Amino acid sequence: MLSLNHSRRDFLHTSVGLAGLTLPTYFKASASTTAPQRKAKSCIIVYTWGGMSHYESFDPKPEAPAEIRGEFKHVKTATPGIHFCEHLPMLAKHSDKLAIVRSVHHKHGGHGSAMYVNMTGHNPVGAKPKSNKNWPSLASMMSYFHNPAAGTPRAIRMPYSMFDNGGQQSGEHGGWLGSQYDPILVRTPAGEPWRGVNRYTDRELNLKLNLDKSRIADRRALLTQLDNARSEETAYEQLDHYSRMAADMLLGSPVRDAYDLEKEDPKIRHMYGDHMGGQSLLLARRLVEAGVPVVQTLLSASDLAGGSGDNWDTHRNHFPKMKDRLLPVFDRSVSALLTDLEMRGMLEETLVVFLTDFGRTPKVNGNGGRDHYPNVYSLAYAGGGIQGGQVYGASNKKGTEPAAGACSPADIHATAFRAMGIDPRTELHDQLDRPFQLCDGNPLPLF
Amino acid sequence: MKKALIIGLLLGVGLSAGLAADKSVISAIEKSGGLVLPWPGEQDAWEVEFHLRGRDLEDDDLSAVAALKTVVALNLRNTKITSEGLKHLKGLSKLKRLHLERTAVDDAGVSHLTGLENLEYLNLYGTKITDKALDQLSSLKNLKQLYVWQTEVTDDGVTKLNKALPNLKIVKGVDLSKIVIVKKEEPKPEENLKWLAVGGPEKPPAKSKPGSFLIITFQNKSNQDVKLYWVDYGGGKKLYGEISKGAERKQNTYSDAVWLVTDNKDKPLGYFVAGTKMALAVIPK
Numbered sequence: 001m002l003s004l005n006h007s008r009r010d011f012l013h014t015s016v017g018l019a020g021l022t023l024p025t026y027f028k029a030s031a032s033t034t035a036p037q038r039k040a041k042s043c044i045i046v047y048t049w050g051g052m053s054h055y056e057s058f059d060p061k062p063e064a065p066a067e068i069r070g071e072f073k074h075v076k077t078a079t080p081g082i083h084f085c086e087h088l089p090m091l092a093k094h095s096d097k098l099a100i101v102r103s104v105h106h107k108h109g110g111h112g113s114a115m116y117v118n119m120t121g122h123n124p125v126g127a128k129p130k131s132n133k134n135w136p137s138l139a140s141m142m143s144y145f146h147n148p149a150a151g152t153p154r155a156i157r158m159p160y161s162m163f164d165n166g167g168q169q170s171g172e173h174g175g176w177l178g179s180q181y182d183p184i185l186v187r188t189p190a191g192e193p194w195r196g197v198n199r200y201t202d203r204e205l206n207l208k209l210n211l212d213k214s215r216i217a218d219r220r221a222l223l224t225q226l227d228n229a230r231s232e233e234t235a236y237e238q239l240d241h242y243s244r245m246a247a248d249m250l251l252g253s254p255v256r257d258a259y260d261l262e263k264e265d266p267k268i269r270h271m272y273g274d275h276m277g278g279q280s281l282l283l284a285r286r287l288v289e290a291g292v293p294v295v296q297t298l299l300s301a302s303d304l305a306g307g308s309g310d311n312w313d314t315h316r317n318h319f320p321k322m323k324d325r326l327l328p329v330f331d332r333s334v335s336a337l338l339t340d341l342e343m344r345g346m347l348e349e350t351l352v353v354f355l356t357d358f359g360r361t362p363k364v365n366g367n368g369g370r371d372h373y374p375n376v377y378s379l380a381y382a383g384g385g386i387q388g389g390q391v392y393g394a395s396n397k398k399g400t401e402p403a404a405g406a407c408s409p410a411d412i413h414a415t416a417f418r419a420m421g422i423d424p425r426t427e428l429h430d431q432l433d434r435p436f437q438l439c440d441g442n443p444l445p446l447f
Numbered sequence: 448m449k450k451a452l453i454i455g456l457l458l459g460v461g462l463s464a465g466l467a468a469d470k471s472v473i474s475a476i477e478k479s480g481g482l483v484l485p486w487p488g489e490q491d492a493w494e495v496e497f498h499l500r501g502r503d504l505e506d507d508d509l510s511a512v513a514a515l516k517t518v519v520a521l522n523l524r525n526t527k528i529t530s531e532g533l534k535h536l537k538g539l540s541k542l543k544r545l546h547l548e549r550t551a552v553d554d555a556g557v558s559h560l561t562g563l564e565n566l567e568y569l570n571l572y573g574t575k576i577t578d579k580a581l582d583q584l585s586s587l588k589n590l591k592q593l594y595v596w597q598t599e600v601t602d603d604g605v606t607k608l609n610k611a612l613p614n615l616k617i618v619k620g621v622d623l624s625k626i627v628i629v630k631k632e633e634p635k636p637e638e639n640l641k642w643l644a645v646g647g648p649e650k651p652p653a654k655s656k657p658g659s660f661l662i663i664t665f666q667n668k669s670n671q672d673v674k675l676y677w678v679d680y681g682g683g684k685k686l687y688g689e690i691s692k693g694a695e696r697k698q699n700t701y702s703d704a705v706w707l708v709t710d711n712k713d714k715p716l717g718y719f720v721a722g723t724k725m726a727l728a729v730i731p732k
Binding site (some may be wrong): 148149152166254265266267268270271290291310317320321324325339342343344345348421 | 487499500546548568570572592594596618619620621623626628659660685699
């Protein structure tokens, strides 16, 4: 195995015998023996970028008037009384593993701010994407409490950053925790060939990660380059956080092995689906298995960028897009992920959190689409000690506002933190030593 | 500053936690790559993991784990241990969770586990066990979860064990032999798009209109490398990629989208306008 001269990083890893344990957990555990037992060791965040319609996913409204109900029917799930959209037939069989929250709401109608509040659990501060004035993302905050082995990144996100109209959005980085807590960006090396890549995302990948295009073979050159860099410590030290993390990842063999999807059983790969979404979730499972504490994925078939992309922002042609491109990918890849985690005995220790910007408007618009709707929408969890087969909260009959259990993205975060054994009230300090409380929300009673 | 503080805190935790157990016992485990963590919610209770950093762990190394008697959870996934090594686990009476997946463990190994009466979780996926192992497990009355995917265990074996232990959830997983990989056929181009050369008689629309999803196969039959731009809904240009001389690119697009082909110095050469069908777009000489 290649070994790197990591200096401070190595010091952190080798000197901390209890690496991997979350600090607040330990304090909580030692303070009270009745503290809930930590179940989740790692977290996979599945983000449906653009805003997934609650009507056409977890909260169908068969009784609502036709102009609200939309074109799709609903189906029974494995859990009596819980119905999903008819185009999630595979996922419906996994309802016993899912906790659905049907009463999330916030006040942000634009993608940027809605994404920010879902991703960070806090209101936007109006800073640029990489500014350290921003709140850290959920992935970043969770990863702060983990010290994985050298060569294993704390947090990975894929397959690229969230862009809206060519602009990168705030809320996916380390924010005031510092750029060393930025989840590192990787792209799955497989799946339906990557087409229609937004040039911004390509540039970002190439510059920030110094990863060549998307083929494993091309990575050899980078490895050689890094091997050479390694011989001169100064050169390695000069790599920025991203390059260093990329180097760590490529050189650390468990993670590098995980990244190589060619090593996965072809039948398992097939189970996830031969598209960006499926192969990303497969990669997420492999990375978690290899010890990466947090993995965030944007889920779709392929290109998420631009008006013609496969994002969930379905202002036009909502029903054909959902039926043909978006829901089948979500259905298959998420079902595969839950099946796979379960049969490997990993589901309990892996928290899966489903996030999105907001729901979609009740009335179908003149272009056959649904617009942004933050007044009420649905999110979900699986695994990580959260009880499956339950629905928390409800929207009203027309799906226009919460009817019970109204909750915020901050509450969603607090629940996720709790599953990970992290006290949401933990106070952290920014680089100027100013105190910040991790999360203002309250955990939902889903355990 | 902050980092120093964290390190200090973590070391503090390590030391104070270590007080409860013999430090030499813990360091022996750490020597073979094990990670020792306090088990949350209980005093003098430990979780020991080898699956991330201790994959070279061998049977004899398990004696170090046996010395730390109050182990509640032990993860030996994907290590080099065999059935023989499991005899060291016999005394771990507090053990609730045991990961043995993807090891060389077989039925003989499982016989060493029959006394672990507090065991609640046992992961044996990807091992060599058969129904015989399941017969031995029927004595573990507290067992709640058992994982046997990718083993020789049969449905009959599962049914039999479930009769003895009705509260046990046995996960047998997906039968991979039943998954048939069907290669999805690529949609074939149904029409050829017209090349609208710059300066030619026919002008393309100034911008794209939103439409339904389709794929265009661009073939570069010109004698140079070209760039492919999408003319967006506002008439702006977005670079989607480069197509080398003689190469082909399959491009997701929508009907009525306008695609601009330039040379590699961005000089416009011509346009294609997507129709409503999967199409072939040949960039001419």
